[in-house]
Amino acid sequence: MTLLLAILALVCLVPAVAAVLVRNLIHSALLFVLAWLGLAAFYLAVGAEFIAFAHALVYVGGVSMVVLFAVLLTRPGRESALPAPSAQRALGGLVAVSLVASMLGSSIFWTRLPSVEPTPPVPLRRLGELLAGPYLVALLLVGLILTVALIGGLLLAAPRRPSEGGDA
Amino acid sequence: MILAAAAPASPADAWLERAPLLLRDALTGWLPDALRPWVAALLSIATILGVFGLLFAYMTLAERKILGRIQNRPGPNRTGPFGLLQPFADAIKALTKEDIVPRAADQVLHFLAPVVLVALSLIGLAVIPFGRNLVAVELEASVLYFFAAGAATELSIFMAGWASRNKYSLLAAMRALAQLISYEVPLLLSMVPVVVVAGSLSTTGIVAAQGGWAAGVWPHWHALTPWGFSAFGVFMVAALAESNRSPFDLPEAESELIAGHLTEYSGFKYALFFMAEYLGMAALSAMGVTLFLGGWQAPLAVLEFIPSYVWFGMKLLLLLLGFIWIRATFPRLRIDQLTRLSWKFLVPLALVNLVNGGLWAVTSDWTGAAGVARWVVSALLVVVPFVVLGRSLTAGYGPRTYRYASP
Amino acid sequence: MLGKGLLQGLAVTAKNLVGSYHDPARYVTQEYPEVQPKLPEAYRNFPFLVSETADDPMGTLRCVACQICEKECPPQCIYIEKSKDKKPDATGKAQIYPAVFAIDTAVCMSCQICVEVCPFDAIKMDQEFAIAATDRFGGLLLNREQLAKPNAYYHQIHPTEAAEVDERLAAERRAAEEKARLAAAAKAAAPKPAVPAAAAAAAPGAARPAPAGSTAPAASAPVDPVPPPAPRPPSP
Numbered sequence: 001m002t003l004l005l006a007i008l009a010l011v012c013l014v015p016a017v018a019a020v021l022v023r024n025l026i027h028s029a030l031l032f033v034l035a036w037l038g039l040a041a042f043y044l045a046v047g048a049e050f051i052a053f054a055h056a057l058v059y060v061g062g063v064s065m066v067v068l069f070a071v072l073l074t075r076p077g078r079e080s081a082l083p084a085p086s087a088q089r090a091l092g093g094l095v096a097v098s099l100v101a102s103m104l105g106s107s108i109f110w111t112r113l114p115s116v117e118p119t120p121p122v123p124l125r126r127l128g129e130l131l132a133g134p135y136l137v138a139l140l141l142v143g144l145i146l147t148v149a150l151i152g153g154l155l156l157a158a159p160r161r162p163s164e165g166g167d168a
Numbered sequence: 169m170i171l172a173a174a175a176p177a178s179p180a181d182a183w184l185e186r187a188p189l190l191l192r193d194a195l196t197g198w199l200p201d202a203l204r205p206w207v208a209a210l211l212s213i214a215t216i217l218g219v220f221g222l223l224f225a226y227m228t229l230a231e232r233k234i235l236g237r238i239q240n241r242p243g244p245n246r247t248g249p250f251g252l253l254q255p256f257a258d259a260i261k262a263l264t265k266e267d268i269v270p271r272a273a274d275q276v277l278h279f280l281a282p283v284v285l286v287a288l289s290l291i292g293l294a295v296i297p298f299g300r301n302l303v304a305v306e307l308e309a310s311v312l313y314f315f316a317a318g319a320a321t322e323l324s325i326f327m328a329g330w331a332s333r334n335k336y337s338l339l340a341a342m343r344a345l346a347q348l349i350s351y352e353v354p355l356l357l358s359m360v361p362v363v364v365v366a367g368s369l370s371t372t373g374i375v376a377a378q379g380g381w382a383a384g385v386w387p388h389w390h391a392l393t394p395w396g397f398s399a400f401g402v403f404m405v406a407a408l409a410e411s412n413r414s415p416f417d418l419p420e421a422e423s424e425l426i427a428g429h430l431t432e433y434s435g436f437k438y439a440l441f442f443m444a445e446y447l448g449m450a451a452l453s454a455m456g457v458t459l460f461l462g463g464w465q466a467p468l469a470v471l472e473f474i475p476s477y478v479w480f481g482m483k484l485l486l487l488l489l490g491f492i493w494i495r496a497t498f499p500r501l502r503i504d505q506l507t508r509l510s511w512k513f514l515v516p517l518a519l520v521n522l523v524n525g526g527l528w529a530v531t532s533d534w535t536g537a538a539g540v541a542r543w544v545v546s547a548l549l550v551v552v553p554f555v556v557l558g559r560s561l562t563a564g565y566g567p568r569t570y571r572y573a574s575p
Numbered sequence: 576m577l578g579k580g581l582l583q584g585l586a587v588t589a590k591n592l593v594g595s596y597h598d599p600a601r602y603v604t605q606e607y608p609e610v611q612p613k614l615p616e617a618y619r620n621f622p623f624l625v626s627e628t629a630d631d632p633m634g635t636l637r638c639v640a641c642q643i644c645e646k647e648c649p650p651q652c653i654y655i656e657k658s659k660d661k662k663p664d665a666t667g668k669a670q671i672y673p674a675v676f677a678i679d680t681a682v683c684m685s686c687q688i689c690v691e692v693c694p695f696d697a698i699k700m701d702q703e704f705a706i707a708a709t710d711r712f713g714g715l716l717l718n719r720e721q722l723a724k725p726n727a728y729y730h731q732i733h734p735t736e737a738a739e740v741d742e743r744l745a746a747e748r749r750a751a752e753e754k755a756r757l758a759a760a761a762k763a764a765a766p767k768p769a770v771p772a773a774a775a776a777a778a779p780g781a782a783r784p785a786p787a788g789s790t791a792p793a794a795s796a797p798v799d800p801v802p803p804p805a806p807r808p809p810s811p
Binding site: 064 | 313320
Binding site: 234237238239240241242245493494496497498554555557558559561562 | 576577578581584585587588589591592595596601602603604606
């Protein structure tokens, strides 16, 4: 089990790190997809079937498309951005390393790790009942926020009236 | 009477019905217990690969034959009797052709795209119940698994298009993305009422929920209820778009984009794309059969002596034939028509249908006059939105007038 | 309503699919190598040389190697060498004949100008289209033995046109005969009335009418020697 989790962690982390390091944005996005898939596999390994598939469906099927679309539509003319000045890069690296170190350190030292005994997975029906019962308000709020975001996106993308010089 | 007496008590016990399981047990019976599930899993994988590989091969032939007949010509008929060996000739040709990778292409992604595509098209088949007890993997959320696997196929089309470093391919990649974003929504929305009504996210549960007959003749298939019929229609249209089949074959539109994402592919990689297209089509059709057409259930009780997997196969072939028929009939949509159809027609229809399915699930215990009312309300909830949305969709697209030529 | 047109379209294709199995009008394909196409009479492809008879094509070529077609040919695919000697043609009149007559069908563009300029109706358009060869130089370069086809074949592929041509040739011959007869009669009438019988006996022999497709009148004509090999013979 530990070995499996270690392998999955590797599958998750290596593409994630690579995604940050590669200069090609498309490669970066595709590596992210791989990392998300690794995360889904993680869920699967601990028995959270529904979460795993929902995660894969939403992230691999939906979010990745949006990311790729955004990358393709907003890409600058040149293949890759100019390298930043070395002082800036050093500063950025320092900030990133200290941030990751503090986050990792806090989580490792101050978090009580849960026991490794596998807990029985929540049955799907129970999950549904929980979502439609105690967590209904939260679910509806999330839905509302997403709807607002969608409408906002539509408003931004909607063609302007001709008097405003839009291209509609 | 003698026949009835001789027939087994339940169709599930018939010898033909259990033949695949018996065969599996005969093949794995001599193995130690620890190995048996693994070998059985391998066997089911091999069976799916073999059956769907052959189905792919003969689907290409059937498609060419039927398209030919529809266009008043015979189709391939030279290789073997009735052209039956044509798929193998095609395979040999594809295998022996030179594999060309453009120098500017992204070598890794260019290679990976067809492989990933075929793999993703195949793994969805694992959760399809091909017959009574014939499902490779039992999962609690298998419907979700299927769509999660299918959602990533367009990603590989994007990879193929982008990695080819060709402007036509890149356009195809963009179109594939736009198409996926548009049609994933109605596809999933049309499947939700089925889950609501069946009360299960597993394919076997959904098929089990469609067993039995109303009044002894009307199967409880979802497609035979008003909401289910509407959902089935939306599902099949979205499935057409998801599998990049005509009239939604914009990513490979030959007449506009040469071959879209396939432009820079040759030899066996091209064949892999072809294979993935047919496998994806077969997988989505199989899902359609499972969700809406009662899976492996026989349409009539007296026909239950025919094994369940035969019924499944017949329904699957019927849907695939529909795909071919549609390809032979309709011209390709433009990209704006494509997204318009999805967002302004299919998605609202599926949303209304969601309410409809919910109502159906709530009123499942209504009988008698209330039962009739339930059918009428459900039918109205399908027909009225269809007419209204259809009118708004076609508004401004009046009948074509010919100024210079008579039609 | 939305969908009506779609269903109509589906019905059309379904009718074609089913109809192709029983209705010949919905299944128009001819399977070529087994079923040879029925070509329209006016179909033309590459030129051939008309000979009067089938059993002695080289001896009865209408071509007199005047080289008009060679000069007119736009892509210049015709190559002719005149003979040094003269041989009697189908009508028995001594004529120059083509020692070499070659057409490169790889170059020919089927324009039919050679046919239109030929004053002797010696070159006509063929209907043979399956001329694929394994050798693109020699295999497509046809020499006069390959080009020569009897007048009967011409009648077979272009019956109307061939009948017209035959009628015209016969009329020309009759006119020539008449002229010769008149000339002979005039000759006989004026200075030496002593030898009319000889002239009358010679005239019909010289201008004997030769209907198309008739048996060779040249039985008395000397058998022509084997022609020298063409400069660019076709590869075997």
